[in-house]
Amino acid sequence: xxxxxxxxxxxxxxxxxxxxFKVLGLxxxxxxxxxxxxxxNLSSISIIDxxxxxxxxxxxxxxGIVFPSLEYFGVGHNKxxxxxxxxxxxxxxxxxxxxxxxxxxxxxxSLKSLVNLESLNIAYNNxxxxxxxxxxxxxxxxxxxxxxxxxxxxxxxGGNLTQCIANLSSSLVFLHVEHxxxxxxxxxxxxxxxxxxxxxxxxxxxxxxxxxxxxKLRKLYELDLGFNNLSGHIPSSFGxxxxxxxxxxxxxxxxxxxxxSLGKCQKLISLTLANNNLSGIISPQVIGLSxxxxxxxxxxxxxxxxxxxxxxxxxNLEYFRVSQNMLSGEIPTSLGSCIKIESLDLQGNFFxxxxxxxxxxxxxxxxxxxxxxxLSGSIPEFLERLQVLQSxxxxxxxFEGMVPMKGVxxxxxxxxxxxxxxxxxxxxxxxxxxxKLQHSNKGGxxxxxxxIISLVCGILGVTFALVFLYLRRPQRAKIERTSSDSxxxxxxxxxxxxKATDGFSSVNLIGMGSFxxxxxxxxxxxxxxxxxxxxxxxxxxxxxxxxxxxxLRNIRHRNLxxxxxxxxxxxxxxxxxxxxxYEFMVNGSLEEWLHPTHTIGETSQRPRSLTxxxxxxxxIDVSMALDYLHHHCETPTVHCDLKPNNILxxxxxxxxxxxxxxxxxxxxxxxxxxxxxSSSLGIKGTIGYAPPEYGMGHEVWTQxxxxxxxxxxxxxxxxxxxxxxxxxxxxxxxxxxxxxxxxKVEEVLDPVLVQESNCHDEDSKGNQxxxxxxxxxxxxxxxxxxxxxxxxxxxxSDAMAQICRIRNKLRANGICE
Numbered sequence: 001x002x003x004x005x006x007x008x009x010x011x012x013x014x015x016x017x018x019x020x021f022k023v024l025g026l027x028x029x030x031x032x033x034x035x036x037x038x039x040x041n042l043s044s045i046s047i048i049d050x051x052x053x054x055x056x057x058x059x060x061x062x063x064g065i066v067f068p069s070l071e072y073f074g075v076g077h078n079k080x081x082x083x084x085x086x087x088x089x090x091x092x093x094x095x096x097x098x099x100x101x102x103x104x105x106x107x108x109x110s111l112k113s114l115v116n117l118e119s120l121n122i123a124y125n126n127x128x129x130x131x132x133x134x135x136x137x138x139x140x141x142x143x144x145x146x147x148x149x150x151x152x153x154x155x156x157x158g159g160n161l162t163q164c165i166a167n168l169s170s171s172l173v174f175l176h177v178e179h180x181x182x183x184x185x186x187x188x189x190x191x192x193x194x195x196x197x198x199x200x201x202x203x204x205x206x207x208x209x210x211x212x213x214x215x216k217l218r219k220l221y222e223l224d225l226g227f228n229n230l231s232g233h234i235p236s237s238f239g240x241x242x243x244x245x246x247x248x249x250x251x252x253x254x255x256x257x258x259x260x261s262l263g264k265c266q267k268l269i270s271l272t273l274a275n276n277n278l279s280g281i282i283s284p285q286v287i288g289l290s291x292x293x294x295x296x297x298x299x300x301x302x303x304x305x306x307x308x309x310x311x312x313x314x315x316n317l318e319y320f321r322v323s324q325n326m327l328s329g330e331i332p333t334s335l336g337s338c339i340k341i342e343s344l345d346l347q348g349n350f351f352x353x354x355x356x357x358x359x360x361x362x363x364x365x366x367x368x369x370x371x372x373x374x375l376s377g378s379i380p381e382f383l384e385r386l387q388v389l390q391s392x393x394x395x396x397x398x399f400e401g402m403v404p405m406k407g408v409x410x411x412x413x414x415x416x417x418x419x420x421x422x423x424x425x426x427x428x429x430x431x432x433x434x435x436k437l438q439h440s441n442k443g444g445x446x447x448x449x450x451x452i453i454s455l456v457c458g459i460l461g462v463t464f465a466l467v468f469l470y471l472r473r474p475q476r477a478k479i480e481r482t483s484s485d486s487x488x489x490x491x492x493x494x495x496x497x498x499k500a501t502d503g504f505s506s507v508n509l510i511g512m513g514s515f516x517x518x519x520x521x522x523x524x525x526x527x528x529x530x531x532x533x534x535x536x537x538x539x540x541x542x543x544x545x546x547x548x549x550x551x552l553r554n555i556r557h558r559n560l561x562x563x564x565x566x567x568x569x570x571x572x573x574x575x576x577x578x579x580x581x582y583e584f585m586v587n588g589s590l591e592e593w594l595h596p597t598h599t600i601g602e603t604s605q606r607p608r609s610l611t612x613x614x615x616x617x618x619x620i621d622v623s624m625a626l627d628y629l630h631h632h633c634e635t636p637t638v639h640c641d642l643k644p645n646n647i648l649x650x651x652x653x654x655x656x657x658x659x660x661x662x663x664x665x666x667x668x669x670x671x672x673x674x675x676x677x678s679s680s681l682g683i684k685g686t687i688g689y690a691p692p693e694y695g696m697g698h699e700v701w702t703q704x705x706x707x708x709x710x711x712x713x714x715x716x717x718x719x720x721x722x723x724x725x726x727x728x729x730x731x732x733x734x735x736x737x738x739x740x741x742x743x744k745v746e747e748v749l750d751p752v753l754v755q756e757s758n759c760h761d762e763d764s765k766g767n768q769x770x771x772x773x774x775x776x777x778x779x780x781x782x783x784x785x786x787x788x789x790x791x792x793x794x795x796x797s798d799a800m801a802q803i804c805r806i807r808n809k810l811r812a813n814g815i816c817e
Contacts, residue, residue: 191216688722710785
């Protein structure tokens, strides 16, 4: 087997000359041209795997005849064309048939004889003609009593999804038929498929109502019926989905109320009901009983009543959309408790009153849409202090008074305020009238007196500023404070840091970095801090300090280490002194957990190792931080030094990415550049984690962080550093794991994980299998992200989504809480 070795060129004809040849494993390479005709003379072959290559041509009509012992046939993700061979019906020994991601076309031949088939994947082709008989092959599969996966999504299949679906194997787990031209109703009896976990029926032309027996599918964790022509009510039986994580019914013609029984789905992460004809109120039972929601989308319906205050219970909510309904009343102040919200869309309703001040707590919000309501009062000043807010729409309300000029209000294209006739001021690009001075003071100061006082205060302010600049010269360090939000930075001097760290004692030394030392400090009020003192004699340290200050001034995310302050001045000897002060993370760095250097004593409560659940959560936390830096900052940001030492864990084991000393800011155009740029700056980052292209002079880019992330991921799950002595010559962590994926994954996993996955009694062996499959999938993502050729790496957003899917499936099975 030669899986995943970056071989290229044509498949050698010599394979066809080998007698008794049984296994051809060439997946994950760069082979092109066609499969050599001589291979079709080898009747002994049982496994053919050429997935993920660039192979062209058509498959021979007698394919199912020349390979009488064929069990596994994988040609997915190549460039094959033409029809599927009619002779496939003769390959009665087939268990896996994977042909996805090609350009096959025409009709799917009879599959009646494939009684041993366990997985059929013909997705992402051009199969079908949009005709009534396109799906006749589905009835053939009722003979396959061990079928677990049936995927023919993203093709041209037409006609009805026949009633035969209800007679498929009860072992079926995945049923994916989305993005075709399938018409008619969802077959009654689908509830017979008791082991179904994932249904994708979206983007077809299904009509009529949703069968109530869908509610029998108790193991479902994913149900997508979006963008069809379904009508009627949402079945109350959906409340039986105790394992459901994702439910999408958007883009249909559903009516009636949102059933309160959905509140029983305690593991729902995403509930999307947009673009329907739903009416009635939003029941508190639907959104108030579970805190698991990450996404709620009820937009473009006919919902009425108040927005329940119970929405404040959704502490994990990131996307909340109820736009274009008929909701009324005031915006609940409880929304301020949803501190993870990134997108809040309330536009196109009848909300009234003022914008509640509690929304100032939404520090991570990027999109706030309140247009076309009946809101009034002034535009609150806290909106200009929401540092990551990128898009604000307040248009067509009854706001009045002065428009703020800082934060998002500095960008006329990011702020919409039209349709508010009583607003004034703001930046010139908004073309608003100037605000007039109030002439009626009712016994107060006159406008003239107010103006005089303002001028005097301004002069005094300038004077004090000049005095401050002059007094910066004494030896004691002063704090240069820039607040990135409404929180006041703590004030630190060289003296206070010296005292907090007991004179920068070696006892308090907790780490050494490229440009300085890191100390643990204790303030007089009892708060523990972390102090990073720059060694300014080290080349690049000053630049690192400036880069980190700039980064931490412009970025903010729950998975980034929080900076408390920066200290820049002089020590008691008159030497330049610069330090950064961070929030203390009680569980230290990821490095300490992966590679402990000491025996944990009685005074420590740390476990000796990380569980599967903790490792998955840490990887997801890091991927979320990178996704924010790469795609959601005003300027795309590259970390450049991702490694276990720079991942810190708080008391809840939530991971935070730190150390921005090598950070680089990219112009938008360079965010995903093609890789032809060069730089004389040399390698950025740490040996083993820095991508190979940096060593060849490539400028930093987001794909470099993706490589570092993948090495970090592989280290987390294998327990092996990329610089381990076992990796010599061309051997590395990427190739080590890649090779194991083809044979025995357990041999590369951290032994602790193997032990954890094996700790199941006979009644839960299914969980063990599920854990093993999930760990393999995680490692596959790590391998995909660390491809030597940057163009073959996943984007961090895609990697994050795939890992979240793996975790959600484990959670749905009660394995990973």
